[in-house]
Amino acid sequence: xxxxxxxxxxxxxxxAWLLLSLGLGGVVHAQSADSLASWADGPAKARLVxxxxxxxxxxxxxxxxxxxxxxxxxxxGTLWSEQPMYVQLAFALDRVKALAPQQPExxxxxxxxxxxxxxxxxxxxxxEHGLLELVMATHAGTTTEEFTGIVKDWLAAxxxxxxxxxxxxxxxxxxxxxxxxxxxxxxxTYIVSGGGIEFMRPWAEQVYGVPPEQVVGSSIRxxxxxxxxxxxxxRLPEIDFIDDKAGKPVGINQHVGRRPILAFGNSDGDFQxxxxxxAGAGVRLxxxxxxxxxxxxxxxxxxxxxxxxxxxLDEASQRGWVVVSMKNDWNRVFGSTGEGGQR
Amino acid sequence: xxxxxxxxxxxxxxxAWLLLSLGLGGVVHAQSADSLASWADGPAKARLVxxxxxxxxxxxxxxxxxxxxxxxxxxxGTLWSEQPMYVQLAFALDRVKALAPQQPExxxxxxxxxxxxxxxxxxxxxxEHGLLELVMATHAGTTTEEFTGIVKDWLAAxxxxxxxxxxxxxxxxxxxxxxxxxxxxxxxTYIVSGGGIEFMRPWAEQVYGVPPEQVVGSSIRxxxxxxxxxxxxxRLPEIDFIDDKAGKPVGINQHVGRRPILAFGNSDGDFQxxxxxxAGAGVRLxxxxxxxxxxxxxxxxxxxxxxxxxxxLDEASQRGWVVVSMKNDWNRVFGSTGEGGQR
Numbered sequence: 001x002x003x004x005x006x007x008x009x010x011x012x013x014x015x016a017w018l019l020l021s022l023g024l025g026g027v028v029h030a031q032s033a034d035s036l037a038s039w040a041d042g043p044a045k046a047r048l049v050x051x052x053x054x055x056x057x058x059x060x061x062x063x064x065x066x067x068x069x070x071x072x073x074x075x076x077g078t079l080w081s082e083q084p085m086y087v088q089l090a091f092a093l094d095r096v097k098a099l100a101p102q103q104p105e106x107x108x109x110x111x112x113x114x115x116x117x118x119x120x121x122x123x124x125x126x127x128e129h130g131l132l133e134l135v136m137a138t139h140a141g142t143t144t145e146e147f148t149g150i151v152k153d154w155l156a157a158x159x160x161x162x163x164x165x166x167x168x169x170x171x172x173x174x175x176x177x178x179x180x181x182x183x184x185x186x187x188x189t190y191i192v193s194g195g196g197i198e199f200m201r202p203w204a205e206q207v208y209g210v211p212p213e214q215v216v217g218s219s220i221r222x223x224x225x226x227x228x229x230x231x232x233x234x235r236l237p238e239i240d241f242i243d244d245k246a247g248k249p250v251g252i253n254q255h256v257g258r259r260p261i262l263a264f265g266n267s268d269g270d271f272q273x274x275x276x277x278x279a280g281a282g283v284r285l286x287x288x289x290x291x292x293x294x295x296x297x298x299x300x301x302x303x304x305x306x307x308x309x310x311x312x313l314d315e316a317s318q319r320g321w322v323v324v325s326m327k328n329d330w331n332r333v334f335g336s337t338g339e340g341g342q343r
Numbered sequence: 344x345x346x347x348x349x350x351x352x353x354x355x356x357x358x359a360w361l362l363l364s365l366g367l368g369g370v371v372h373a374q375s376a377d378s379l380a381s382w383a384d385g386p387a388k389a390r391l392v393x394x395x396x397x398x399x400x401x402x403x404x405x406x407x408x409x410x411x412x413x414x415x416x417x418x419x420g421t422l423w424s425e426q427p428m429y430v431q432l433a434f435a436l437d438r439v440k441a442l443a444p445q446q447p448e449x450x451x452x453x454x455x456x457x458x459x460x461x462x463x464x465x466x467x468x469x470x471e472h473g474l475l476e477l478v479m480a481t482h483a484g485t486t487t488e489e490f491t492g493i494v495k496d497w498l499a500a501x502x503x504x505x506x507x508x509x510x511x512x513x514x515x516x517x518x519x520x521x522x523x524x525x526x527x528x529x530x531x532t533y534i535v536s537g538g539g540i541e542f543m544r545p546w547a548e549q550v551y552g553v554p555p556e557q558v559v560g561s562s563i564r565x566x567x568x569x570x571x572x573x574x575x576x577x578r579l580p581e582i583d584f585i586d587d588k589a590g591k592p593v594g595i596n597q598h599v600g601r602r603p604i605l606a607f608g609n610s611d612g613d614f615q616x617x618x619x620x621x622a623g624a625g626v627r628l629x630x631x632x633x634x635x636x637x638x639x640x641x642x643x644x645x646x647x648x649x650x651x652x653x654x655x656l657d658e659a660s661q662r663g664w665v666v667v668s669m670k671n672d673w674n675r676v677f678g679s680t681g682e683g684g685q686r
Contacts, residue, residue: 211600213599213600213601219597222596224589224590224592224615231615231618246567247567250565250567253576255598256555257540257554257556257558258555272567275574276567279573
């Protein structure tokens with residue numbers, strides 16, 4: 001074992017040497033200046049750059065080894081739009097319509113009736129239980145591979161009601177740049193979302209550069225089965241885990257096993273994730289996207305049913321969290337010109 | 344978004360270029376010939392090397408992109424010894440003794456009485472329920488950080504009853520070399536164990552080079568709490584997930600979100616993991632450590648209460664899985680000379 005241990009250690013040294021001597025430092029440097037081009041020069045960008053410089057400065061007082069450079073990002077409202085409704089809710093509603101011919105009783109049964117008629121008021125009135133019933137009926141019953149296909153097909157066809165673009169176009173350009181910037185500085189970037197883990201994984205790698213193993217989310221149970229010699233995982237109509245609020249630190253611990261040093265959210269659902277991240281030893285950074293830009297995207301906070309931000313707004317200052325103003329801190333919101341584009 | 348996507352893609356190309364042009368290819372090559380020194384030249388080593396060459400040969404018919412090179416390893420009996428009892432069971436028994444002064448009623452209450460008296464027969468008779476009770480009493484009630492400290496302290500002091508060495512010395516040298524070899528060839532190596540995820544994480548990085556986020560295991564629930572301004576995760580006496588048998592593909596899907604291309608186990612608890620891995624498209628490799636070496640380690644299979652290997656032994660040949668003979672395929676078992684050392 002000792003010999004093996006030495007082998008492992010020496011290999012790590014080789015790896016570090018490779019990174020240092022073969023110019024990755026230069027690459028990181030090249031990244032750091034211009035790669036946050038969609039961020040306005042201002043306090044938010046300055047805090048981000050200062051933090052990254054501090055934790056990556058070898059020999060510096062705030063240096064953090066690459067293995068511990070864990071950055072976690074909420075998804076809905078932090079990496080992509082969550083208005084006028086969560087994308088996954090739009091998916092569920094469309095899925096009810098697609099499945100309705102096989103479920104004739106849904107025409108007269110809530111919450112399905114409301115979903116079929118687009119009656120958002122009745123849907124809201126069905127409450128958490130109704131929503132759960134909707135999720136189970138639309139997200140379970142397939143294999144994991146079938147579900148991946150369903151999500152991909154839907155995303156390819158669906159369009160945002162206001163912007164008329166695919167939802168995966170409505171990811172925030174400044175956040176894409178930040179993900180790249182952090183990874184170029186040795187960070188491992190994770191998504192930690194209340195949304196479904198299997199709803200995000202099919203596209204997160206292509207859109208965000210975040211591989212499936214770095215996606216943490218809510219989940220339903222799955223069951224291993226061998227069907228005619230072919231092993232599959234079947235999605236069951238049972239909640240496994242809700243990755244929201246106090247669930248986020250639990251989900252991070254389960255998947256990552258380390259406390260992050262940077263957390264980025266936008267709603268009170270991210271409060272505990274930021275609290276847990278920034279309470280750790282050493283320098284830490286918590287950030288909140290504040291949606292204050294009705295022109296280019298949406299303006300909402302304390303009273304929004306989706307992405308409500310109230311406590312976070314009250315406590316950000318005393319906790320040292322950065323409130324990122326979409327209006328002032330982002331030169332552009334989305335990645336191409338148009339309503340949300342460059343100004 | 345499109346622009347951001349291009350940025351991401353071009354950065355990936357830069358990354359690939361760095362790896363290729365800056366000599367990592369050469370490093371991989373240097374690794375491939377000699378780094379499996381503890382593996383005897385024979386069919387098992389040949390299958391491993393052939394497989395790795397096939398999936399890493401750019402442009403070859405069996406090429407697999409690095410992101411999809413997922414290798415999963417059982418822990419007990421595959422990476423380290425599981426005889427005469429699972430290490431985690433030895434931990435639980437010692438923990439009962441350490442906690443007994445605060446629990447005077449344990450003296451007369453099973454399964455604690457059996458644990459305190461070292462009465463393994465009575466312990467076995469307490470069955471699954473008794474074992475569960477033992478785990479809950481010894482693994483819950485602390486914060487995650489406290490538990491990490493308890494595990495580390497115990498491992499530093501505990502000795503294997505036969506070999507008289509720390510348990511972390513009794514990891515298999517050929518497997519350490521294989522982990523390094525696979526990583527040098529672009530694989531991501533995961534532990535997928537029936538053992539507790541929080542029991543393995545505190546030492547897996549140092550001993551195996553496997554970071555906490557690549558450890559999958561059984562778990563109990565945790566709860567986020569803020570104690571006097573200090574956020575903690577408290578370990579609850581409730582089973583969250585059992586990562587064994589049909590649970591292994593479920594756990595892999597939950598944590599990794601991709602089907603592995605290589606799986607290595609040693610008992611029927613790994614059967615479904617190997618089945619799921621090797622049923623995927625393209626070339627796949629399933630391997631089983633066969634403990635047939637009573638002299639250097641242990642000899643057991645079909646009738647062992649720990650690490651029982653029966654169905655896997657029957658079906659390995661027809662499924663194309665490699666049965667690795669500890670006796671014949673490994674030049675050495677542990678990492679230093681002595682009972683299990685070089686021969």
